[in-house]
Amino acid sequence: MFRFASSRGGRFAALYLSACLVAAAADKLDLERTDPVPANEPVPIQDFFRPAYFSSPQLNPSGTHVAAIVSGGLDVSRLMVIDLKTNETKVMTGLGDSDVGGVRWLNDERLIYSVSAEKYWGVALGAVEIKSMSRPYPVIQYGMHRFISRPEDDPLSPYVWVSGEGAGRDGGIVTVNTDIKNGRWVSLDPNNFNLYSVAEDQNRRVVRRRFPVPEGGLIAGYFSDRMGHLAYSYTGRQGVFTLHHYDGEDWEPSPIDMEANEVLATADEPGQLIVSQKLYDGQPSAVRFVDAQTGEYGAEILRDKGYDVTSGPLRDRGSRRVVGFQYHRAIPASVWFDEGYASLDKIFKSSFPKKVVRIYSTNEANTVFVLSVYSDREPVTYYIVDLEKKSLGPLKAALPWIDPARMAGVSIVKFKTDDGKRLDAYLTLPQGASKESPVPMVVLPHGGPWVRDTFGFDGEAQFLASRGYAVLQPNYRGSPGYDWMFPESDQWDFLKMHADVTAATKAILKTGFVDPKRVAIMGGSFGAYLALSGVVHEPDLYKCAVGNAGVYDWVEVFRDEAFNQHFSPQFGRLQLKLGNPDDEPEKFRAISPIHFVENMKVPMFVAHGKDDKVASWLESKRLVSQLEKHGVPHETHFVSRESHGMQHLENQVELYEKIEAFLAKHL
Template sequence: MPPIISARLASVLLFAPLLGLCAPADSAAPPAPTHPGEIPVESFFRPRSVRSPQLNPAGTHLALLAHDLKNDANSLAIFSLADMQVKGVRGSTDPNIGAFTWADDERLVFSIVKDNHYAWGLYAANRNDPYRVTTLNSRDVVQVLGVPRQRPDSLLIWVQRDARYDGRDNGVQEIDLRRNQRNPGDVMNVRHSIPIPRGYAGVRRWLRDRQGEIRYAAAHSKGRISLLRRDDDKWAPVAIDLALDEPLAVDTDPNILFVAHRNATGARDLMRFNTTDGSHGPVLYSDEKYDFGEGTVHYSAAEKEIIGLVYARQAPEQVWLRDEEAALQRRIDAALPPNHLNLIASRSRDGKRLIIRSSSDRHPGSLYLFDRDKLQLKELTAVAPWLPERLMAPVRLMTYKARDGLKLDGYVTLPLGHDESKPGPVIVLPHGGPWHRDVWGYDPESQFYASRGYIVFRPNYRGSTGYNDEISHRPRMEFRRMHDDVTDGVRALVAAKIADPAHLAIVGASFGGYLAVAGAAFEPGLYQCAVSYAGVFDVKTMMKDDRDNDNVFRRDWFRRELGDPEKNREKFEAMSPLHSVDKIKVPLFIAHGTEDNNADTEQSHRLVKALKKAGVPHEAMFIPGESHGLAELKHRVDYFTRVEAFLKKHL
């Protein structure tokens, strides 16, 4: 096979029209930084210039989101791969595009972010006339599921929330893509509806068969999930244990599922599962340590078989089940910079054109167009060209033992030029969730702290997703043991003379915010300060608040897994740092968005009140209009600027 041809300087020519959308309003560019500490806060946390690249099924056109820094908004840019001419979906009010997908080779559908926080509605445009936008739905939170093969002018959408009524799951609707205007009375042209199966509160996931039809639903009731199969609009339960078999995809026979099966050792096996008789096929692939049940699959061009899996091991990986694809991956890897992750971001229906996203721990990523017939690889653009790779910090995997002997992973980011013969100041940065995990790769928050001279430690404590049963599943609700795992990781850093015990801080958001304050409360003397954004500090109150929101599954599931807080008061108080404020002896920085509908802002207000009463030094920052994440760039810059000053003062 001839070598892959790499055209790595093509980005200047191919994407010059697009990059004009991403440039700052001031044409006078600041001087390039020569030291990591010179990189402004905004450079780490501004959105990437382009994201979500998607080829149309024929592989003739590329669409992606292009960020406009001046307005902090996304436009939808469409390119013809024949001449790289660019057009954009930009209505008269310059909408901020939230998410999009190709409905077919000609049409795109997309949502619009109306308040910088939530993507509402569904709109359509033709790639040849992108400024003419058709409104399909303006009132709901919608997820596009796809187009049925037998009805190419239809679109299946999941109406996850109806803004006019109670905010609950409203099932799947099949709508007509050919319409040019909305029906009178603000009603979609709905061809068919698939409601939530009777007797269930909602659906966690819909599965389509190879013809694009809704075939399965993972529906929930009282905190438990059941799998149901749909035949002729009738639902029937499937005899499957979802704790053992995680559905990945539907086989060519709609009665057969590909599943990630948990075997006797707690590892995962890729197998077929027959939903009519409950039998399993032979093992197609296995992983003893990592869980591919939350990953995605690659199909062959004819979509008759799974040829690969994409999931997180130490880093995100593409695991190929066919030798031909594995050999091609090795050739692509050899043509791109060493030590990079080279993952398929999009592919044409026939698999002959691919968009490759190449990234590393020090490089946020570049996009490449790969032509399989020509064996040609063209660089399109870097996603964050303002960040010099040479000034970014390296990331290493660290394995350590928890106090009960369980082996856990963590990731250590070392500041550029760090003298490894000497321990240094460390920021412990536990992830949120807790059902999430960190991986090797580029992380903007870690790079920001490293640029300011701090070592950053991101531990994957028990309950973190993506591992085998022993780490990810059995201990998924053991909040205090998760805290202990973070503590054990920090002590391992100190023992290895990586961390200076006199200069330790813990910083986190969401569940990471809980762990930050828990670290200050439950480990007095370990840290010099702590920072929380959008944390929860009283688990009992959190469960009470869940009774009042529309997340029925979370409410019921928490109660089933954790128990009744009224009957287990000591247990809930022991895991809640709000009840141990008197043990906190170090300064805290507490921040929260005022419109957080995930973790109630009152959690932080109550903590601040308790800190004042206990005389604990602290700073508080309540950000008007912000939600659970920091959606607006100006708020991200303000927050991290204040956190930087707080850490400089106390660490």
């Protein structure tokens, strides 16, 4: 399910779960183990879903240290810093059961990071010096605060978006003084107004400057220029987005048409942006420069032959200039504008044949690089390259408990849509699958819907393959990279998205590797919507369905979003693109599969977290009522204190245990 950035703070979950409960959970889940289980044992469910042992490594400016997110035997994310000269590691302590993310270096010694609770609620931004990792301190807290950028000329005073302040009001952009070790952490009890007052006082002390809030609608986001200074913002009014540029004193609207252009980044020259110009004319989108003040297009700098480029460019760490793009085709691709980077990229890739190799982080001098290396069977392993020492060696593996030799290979397949377009899908076949021994299959459409599946290791698909199922992951229309093939309206045509998934499924059945009598469809969020759509509109194609955190009735989605319309541009966007259910009731009935449950011939498993603020769990509750009304066999799994898609590992393991049993029963 989709969601724009909301400016309403909502409630904040408690951060003080007891250490003994956390330790008990870790012991039950065996999170201390980092080696793969013996080859004669089945791979446990937890190994496919547990938090990465090591992820998001970032070099400091001089390249002497790496900061990364680690799990360390618990179902929490912590901050680790590695001294590359001595190999000494330090892990930040002092934040209890909260999770750390969004880590950025401010200088060689100081880091800023976000703090969240219950795997969902952002509650603070904090800072820490690498010499005193046991003493992290709050920067700004008790609200929805988002790091925007680090100005190159004043790196210790970053820009922060105070997107939820007080009674849900948007506080706009501020710069904060991270030199101030700002009091104590007070985000432990979100219902204590006295603590909120303490936090508000502390926040005022660190704010150096407040910037005006742009007019013209609800705030949707901010971003900086290449040197890290505040430069642009988005607002949304009645579903239409406007870009604004900051002139040093106030915000001025830009004439750039945000429906026809996707802003990828700021360009090297002041006042210029890099956009993906959406043509919808049978040609992939052109990546080109555009003047933010006049809206005039400049030179075209990139156009792929078969895919829209939808990811931002890679910048040189020292000069902050654009040097290339790393983006997704059916497999990851790279285009370089700098000969030095192009040569290095070629050398790096030659060191890891048949693997995907990406430049992940560099120091300012371009002498030290972090590479991410992975394949369809092998999760990411990070490597350190030191050009001065002429050395290349492993840093850490993200999921060391996964044995690539036991994982299933992934094939890239093309399928034809009903209107004759060719889209990509990823097919994972379990060991032993053949035309002589066809296997059951789980169709696994992604959520979003405006995201995409990519080539690489996928824990959910590998879990299903380890249990003997083929797994099909189709990229349907609306998935980034394919918009050029379709009219713009197809990005909001959910029934055509369903038809694409159906076409992909039928294409794979023709290969003979899959038993056509044993096919399930399963998804989370918008993928759950497609799962229900599949079994109500194609009642003879699937044997069962699984939906987790789904949306099933678009009238109810509108009603839910209406409560938030003064804080988020989401409601206006829905009205603009889908219309009004009061004016077009038949259209909304047609796109809401909950109204066609009577067509179902197969059982369904329905799961949802009861604290889901993205897709209300009442959607699933209403679906269960319809399943009961029409006598459709079903199983349910509703979990309290869980957010969108189940984020706590214990709950994920329990969910997939139930899904495994459900699929085994019906396939």
